[in-house]
Amino acid sequence: MVFEEKMIMNGEPDDVSHLFGYQEEEEEEEEEEDMVDPLETMRQKCEEAEHCVHTREQLEQCETRVGSRSATQEDCTEELFDFLHARDHCVAHKLFHSVK
Known part of the structure; x- marks a missing residue:
C-alpha cells in the first residue's frame, strides 16, 4: 500500500485499482429515451378542443385589450382561470385512462 501511495503522490496515474486486484467494470452507456x-401531452390535446379554443381566444383578447392601455x-385573471378550468376539466376525463 505504501507503493501505491507513492505512485499517487508522485503524479503517477490515478488508476491503481489493478494493483489491488480490482477490475474496473465497464459501464455501458445507454441512451435513455x-x-x-x-399530463403535458393531454394538456396540449385538450387546448385544441372547441371549448378550450374559445376560452383561449377570450384570454388572448383580454391580454390584447389590457396591453393596449x-x-x-x-x-x-378571470379569463385565465376560465381557460385553465376548461383545459383541466378536459384533461381530468382523459388522463387517468392512460396512467398505468
Missing part, C-alpha cells in the same frame, strides 16, 4: 409527461386596473 426522453420521458414524455402524459397604459393605465388600467383590469387584468385577465
Whole structure:
C-alpha cells in the first residue's frame, strides 16, 4: 500500500485499482429515451378542443385589450382561470385512462 501511495503522490496515474486486484467494470452507456409527461401531452390535446379554443381566444383578447392601455386596473385573471378550468376539466376525463 505504501507503493501505491507513492505512485499517487508522485503524479503517477490515478488508476491503481489493478494493483489491488480490482477490475474496473465497464459501464455501458445507454441512451435513455426522453420521458414524455402524459399530463403535458393531454394538456396540449385538450387546448385544441372547441371549448378550450374559445376560452383561449377570450384570454388572448383580454391580454390584447389590457396591453393596449397604459393605465388600467383590469387584468385577465378571470379569463385565465376560465381557460385553465376548461383545459383541466378536459384533461381530468382523459388522463387517468392512460396512467398505468
